[in-house]
Amino acid sequence: MNSAQFNVEYHVTAVITHLIKVGREEEYEEWMRGIIPVARTFPGHLGVNVLRPQKGVHSEYIIVLHFDHHQNLQAWLESDVRQELIERAKPLIQAPEDVQILTGLETWFELPRRSQKSPPKRYKMVLLTWLGVFVTISIVSRLLSPLLTPFPMLLAQVITIGVVVWILTYLLMPQLTRLFYKWLYPTT
Numbered sequence: 591m592n593s594a595q596f597n598v599e600y601h602v603t604a605v606i607t608h609l610i611k612v613g614r615e616e617e618y619e620e621w622m623r624g625i626i627p628v629a630r631t632f633p634g635h636l637g638v639n640v641l642r643p644q645k646g647v648h649s650e651y652i653i654v655l656h657f658d659h660h661q662n663l664q665a666w667l668e669s670d671v672r673q674e675l676i677e678r679a680k681p682l683i684q685a686p687e688d689v690q691i692l693t694g695l696e697t698w699f700e701l702p703r704r705s706q707k708s709p710p711k712r713y714k715m716v717l718l719t720w721l722g723v724f725v726t727i728s729i730v731s732r733l734l735s736p737l738l739t740p741f742p743m744l745l746a747q748v749i750t751i752g753v754v755v756w757i758l759t760y761l762l763m764p765q766l767t768r769l770f771y772k773w774l775y776p777t778t
Contacts, residue, residue: 602663603657604657605691606653606654607689608653608682608687609650610643610649610650610682611681614682615649621682622640632666634659634665635662637655640654641654660691663691667689718770723758726757726758730750734749734753
């Protein structure tokens with residue numbers, strides 16, 4: 591596997607929201623034209639997408655930043671140069687920026703009212719997810735199998751997988767995250 595493939599497989603995304611003051615959109619666009627090239631110079635930067643508001647509807651800009659690893663994203667977010675540029679944007683925005691960091695499955699590993707600086711190690715997420723999927727699919731498939739025999743196999747699989755994902759997302763993974771919290775987040 592080459593390094594480019596590795597980086598794409600493990601990238602992290604930051605979704606940054608800015609609510610722009612009325613009439614300051616042009617200045618904000620100019621500010622963005624300055625900050626985006628600076629972000630590109632940071633190690634691990636994989637790209638940026640800007641979702642602009644519709645004219646006259648809502649002046650919320652959404653910036654989606656892609657980096658190869660969480661540490662590189664954090665280096666950019668916490669850099670002095672970015673902090674200086676954010677200070678310049680403050681007169682243009684209505685409220686402090688909202689930053690959400692996403693890498694994928696870690697959303698299953700967040701507990702309400704507990705903020706984590708970084709997601710758990712990937713191997714830990716893989717092991718806990720494997721445990722959750724194994725237990726859930728073993729039980730659900732045995733329970734639903736007699737009820738789904740009249741249906742075509744593909745439809746039965748779609749229903750089973752839907753039930754498994756629902757159980758994992760809303761019931762099992764939050765419980766497993768609480769149970770294994772100290773293992774997932776040993777430094778918090």
